Amino acid sequence: MSFINYASREINCKIVYYGPGLCGKTTNLQFIYNKTAEESKGKMISLATETERTLFFDFLPLALGEIRGFKTRFHLYTVPGQVFYDASRKLILKGVDGVVFVADSQEERFDANIESLENLKDNLEEQGFDLEKLPFVIQYNKRDLPNVSSVEELSNLLNPRKVPELEGCAMSGEGVFETLKAVAKLVLNDLKKAG
Amino acid sequence: MLGPQSSLVMYDEEYQRILLLLERLLRESNSKVIFLVDKNGQLIAATGETANLDTTSLASLTAGNIAATGGLAKLIGEKEFSILFHEGEKDNIHISIIGGRVILVVIFDQRSSLGLVRLRVKKASNELAVVFEDLVSKTEQQAVSSSAPSPFAEITDDDIDNLFN
C-alpha cells in the first residue's frame, strides 16, 4: 500500500510486473532504467540465477517528479515467472498498489498467459486483494515477433474487464513507458479517491 | 496495530519522535547505521553513517529478506522470525520486527556487540511501537475529519501527465 510521508513530502507506491516466465518483465524494467535520467533513478537490483532468470525479484526505484508539492516515488518490482517460484511471487505482491500484467503474445505462450493470470488472481486473493479493484493494466509484449496471436484474441481472453491495454515490444522499448504511465495514472487516481 | 493492507501515513510530529528514538538507539548501542523500513520495502527513516549507503536498495532487500524468512517460518509452523542476525567480517546486521509491520535494522561493527544491540533494540522497539500506534489512530482520525482534506483530492490528469515529461 502506498506510503504517504508528510514529513518528507513524499508519496511512495509499489507496482508489480507480473506474467509468465520469459514474457519480458525484466526487459521492461531494464528499458525504463536505461532511459531514465541518473538523478531520477536508484540502483536496479536483480536477484537472478546465473542464467539471468529472475530468482526472487527485480527492483527499480524511480522518482518521477512532484505532484501537489509531493515527490512521487514508484518502486517497480518484477516477479519470477516460472511456476515453481510461486512462494516468492506471493511475497512480492504484499502491499502492491498497482499491477502490470505482461502477456507474451506468441501463440505458443497462449496457455502460459492464462495460467499466469489465474495465478495472479489467486495470489492476490490470498493477500486479501481483489484484482478487479486494483489498478491494473495489461501489456501485450513481443509484438515484433512473427508468430503472435492477434491483439483482439488476446484481449478477449485476458481482458474481459477492458482495463487499459497496450501493445509492446519491450526489447526496443515500444509501449514500455506508455504502460508505466497507464498504471501510474490509475494508482494516483486511487490516491485521489482515498483522499 | 497496523493492518497489513492499510496504507502508511507519516506526519511531521511522529517522524521527529521516531528520529529521536533512532538517534538515541544509535548512541546507546554504539552502532553505525539504523534504519526503519515498512514491510513493503519503503524506507521510513534512517540515521547514522548513511552517506555512502544505498538506503533505498537496503530497504527493499531488507523487506524481501523479512518476507522470505517469514515464508520459511510459516512452512515450519512458526508465526514469524521476529529477529534476524547476519554476521559479516566487519559489519553485522540486526533486523527485528516492530508492531507486526515495521522493520528495524541496526548495522554495527566491533565497537558494539550483539548482546548490547539486542538489549537496546528491545527497549527502543517498545517505544517505537507506541509511536506507530499513535500514527495509526491519527491517520484514522484524519480520514474521518473533513477539516484536513487530502492534498491528493485535487490531482488532475494534467498533473499526472506532467510527471512523465
Ligand SMILES: Nc1nc2c(ncn2[C@@H]2O[C@H](COP(=O)(O)OP(=O)(O)O)[C@@H](O)[C@H]2O)c(=O)[nH]1
Ligand atoms: N522479440 C522480443 N523479445 C523480447 C521482447 N521482450 C523481451 N524479449 C526477450 O525475451 C527474453 C525474456 O525476457 P525477460 O525480460 O528476461 O523475461 P521475464 O522472465 O518476464 O523477466 C529475453 O531474451 C528478452 O530479450 C520483445 O518485445 N520482443
Ligand SMILES: [Mg+2]
Ligand atoms: Mg525476469
